[in-house]
Amino acid sequence: MKVQIVEVGPRDGLQNESAIVPAEAKIGLVHKLMEAGLARIEASSFVNPRWIPQLADAEEVLKGIMPIAKKGVRISALVPNVRGLERARQCGLxxxxxxxxxxxxxxxxxxxxxxxxxxxxxxxxxxxxxALGMRVRGYVSTVFGCPYEGDVPVDNSRRVTEALLEMGVYEVSLGDTIGVATPKQVHEIFAVLVKDFTTERLAGHFHDTRGTGLANVVAALEEGIRTFDSSIGGLGGCPYAPGAAGNISTEDLVYMLHGMGYETGVDLNRLTEAGAYIQEQLGRELSSKVLKANLAKRKLDEHM
Amino acid sequence: MKVQIVEVGPRDGLQNESAIVPAEAKIGLVHKLMEAGLARIEASSFVNPRWIPQLADAEEVLKGIMPIAKKGVRISALVPNVRGLERARQCGLxxxxxxxxxxxxxxxxxxxxxxxxxxxxxxxxxxxxxALGMRVRGYVSTVFGCPYEGDVPVDNSRRVTEALLEMGVYEVSLGDTIGVATPKQVHEIFAVLVKDFTTERLAGHFHDTRGTGLANVVAALEEGIRTFDSSIGGLGGCPYAPGAAGNISTEDLVYMLHGMGYETGVDLNRLTEAGAYIQEQLGRELSSKVLKANLAKRKLDEHM
Structure with missing residues (x-):
């Protein structure tokens, strides 16, 4: 059984880090992520740099990545409007x-x-x-709860998902933007949406703000979902609660999926290299538990 | 639906912290845990202090706790032998x-x-x-993997569990000592043991060393298990990989269980007080995600 992982650390992760990582280090990170076997990587964003200064170097980063992108690896970026699309096109996305x-x-x-x-x-x-021959993915935020409104009726998510699919989006990623979901809710919401849109068109995008991220992945797996977004190292945070945790960690996700018999195409040892690299660049301890455990084990092994 | 939580932070958590917490602070912590509604608390250990200097003050801590223990709250301690039992008895356990x-x-x-x-x-x-009228609980370690042997046959766990129950132990807690389990394995192992011993006699004791702790709880819940061990703040670490994470966090566990409709009797706000308290005592950021999110939210609220 295969599961696709969409690595969103360079975008969703880094845009929620207070430190600004140099373009060169971002390119280095994406290189290491590709080396680890990740085949779908969201590398940056064409949102106005005034709002997200962390990703103001989108052009430089993507122009550095595209020539070294391995065959079969899909690099993407967030695009808010036609201006953003033009910038993406110029980068060869x-x-x-x-x-x-x-x-x-x-x-x-x-x-x-x-x-x-x-x-x-x-x-x-x-x-x-x-028309330019590009693939288009869609994100729906606040599916499992909104920082301003609290509960969000599943019919809202159904309506937005439907609209995106009608635009020609090939897959909609359903986001627990503030990390409030628990497995029961994931079962309930995915059960409704899978019925309307099939598992092939949907992905799960969980934040681990309250530690339930991987449990929510298992609930979505049980509803038939086979595509999940995650961030290397558990990069990033919750924009509504600075200091709280961000996306689920790619390392932890891969560890769990492999343990459950799923194939991801990812090499966990090489993934640790990527996590260690960006952790050093940021100069703070990232939240990935597998990263911590693997680095601690290496330190032990070195002393033996 | 009710779930029982056995708080093991003062014992399993603190014995794996490098800092030695003063007895007074341990008593303060247990007091706050009781205030939060936790009804089963493992407060210390009578293992030889030479091996676990962090809990060398077991007598002082327990003699401080027992007079303030609320009605209906069960305080326990780890006991390795009859000498330890005599010490426990003298403390009024x-x-x-x-x-x-x-x-x-x-x-x-x-x-x-x-x-x-x-x-x-x-x-x-x-x-x-x-014979002294005490309740006796049992722990089985390395049920989901051993740091020296790797995989552990489920029949080993079955045999040890059976022996403990025959001794008169009322409940056996099955431990993922090194935090390697994934939900698939939890399903497989609990399915076997539940069949032999019933759900009432078993508890789940998960470490979050690789981030799968809460996902493993959900798997065990699905096998009918209704008792789980956890540590306030996610206290402690993995003794086999210093720096890696320890027990699942009580805050994260409670958040998830309440979201799934289970009753625990625990007040999550008061639990945050207990987590914040021991975090300050230790002077290091604990791993509980709910603790982080709640403290971040409070900080935001204070600035509004």
């Missing part, structure tokens, strides 16, 4: 990702538009991207 | 816990006896404790 929220207030805070106003903007980007 | 391993090499390293040689020692302790 063959895949982009669109994003919006399932809750009105989060969508407005994040995109400065209502959900209804966002649809035509994204539809235009999707149309042009598809 | 009404419950003790015995321990051994499912793997021969870990049992020998930890207890300095073979598994077969350990049985009569523990049987004597259990017999005397029961």
């Amino acid at each position: 063959e895949e982009i990702a669109l994003f919006m929220s399932a809750s009105e207030s989060h969508n407005r805070k994040n995109i400065n538009k209502s959900i209804a106003e966002t649809f035509p903007v994204l539809a235009e980007v999707a149309k042009e991207a598809l | 009404e419950e003790i816990a015995l321990f051994m391993s499912a793997s021969e090499s870990h049992n020998r390293k930890n207890i300095n006896k073979s598994i077969a040689e350990t049985f009569p020692v523990l049987a004597e302790v259990a017999k005397e404790a029961l």
Whole structure:
């Protein structure tokens, strides 16, 4: 049984780190992630650098990565509008990702538009991207809870997912943006959405803000989901609670999946290299437990 | 649906911290844990202080706790032999816990006896404790993997569990001592043991060394298990990989269980007080994600 991992550390992870990592180190990180066997990597974002200074070097990073991208590896970036799409095209990207929220207030805070106003903007980007022969992925945020509204009706997520798929998005990643989900809720929400859209069109994007990330992955696996987003080292944090944890860690996810008999194509030892590398660049201890355990074990082995 | 939590932070957590916490702070911690609604607390250990200097103050701690123990709260301590039992009795304890391993090499390293040689020692302790009217709990270590032997046949765990139950132990806690288990393995092993011993006699004791702790709890819940051990703040570490994570965090466990509709009797806000307290005593950031998220949120609220 195969599971696809979409590595979002260079984008979702680094955009929530307070330190700004130099472009060269970002390119080095993506190189190590490819060496570890990750075949889908979201490498940066074309959101206005005024909002996300951490990824202001998107062009430099992507122009450094594309020539060294291994065959079969899909590099993508977040694109908010047609201007962003043009920048992505100039970098030679063959895949982009669109994003919006399932809750009105989060969508407005994040995109400065209502959900209804966002649809035509994204539809235009999707149309042009598809005309350029690009793959287009979609993110829906706040599926499992909104920092402003609390609970989010599953029908909101259903409606936004449907709209994205109708635009030609090949896969919608359902996000627990603030990391509040528990396995029961994951079962309930995915059961509804899988029925409408099939497992092939959906991915799980869990944050580990309250430690439930991997338990939520298992619940989604049980609903048939086979694609998950994660960040190397558990990079990043929760933008609504600075100091709290971010995406689930790629190392922890891979460890668990392999233990459960799933194939990911990822080499866990090489993944540890990538985690150790970006941890050193950031100069702070990352939250990945497998990274900690593997580095601790290496230290022990060196002393024996 | 009710789930029982056995708080093992003051024992399993603190015995794996490098810092030695003063007895007064340990008593303060147990007080806060009781205030948060925890009804089963393993407060210390009567293992030789030469091996575990962190808990050398067992008498002082327990004599400080017992007079303030709330009605209905069960305080226990680890007891390796009849000498330990006598010390426990003098402290007024009404419950003790015995321990051994499912793997021969870990049992020998930890207890300095073979598994077969350990049985009569523990049987004597259990017999005397029961005669004193005490409750006796049992731990089986390395059920999901041994640091020396790797995989451990489920039949080893079955045999040791059976022996403990025959001694009069009321519940056996099955330990993932080195934190290697994944949900698939938890399903497989608990399915076998539940069949032989029933869910009422078994508990899950997971370490979060590789981030799979809560996912393993969900797997055990699905096998019918309703009692879990955890440590406030995710205290402690893995003795075989210093720097790696320890027990699953009580805060994270409670957050997830409540989200899944289980009752624990624990107040998560008060639990945060207990986590913040011991974190400050230790002077290091603990690994509990819910503790981090709650403290980050409080900081934000204070600034608004």
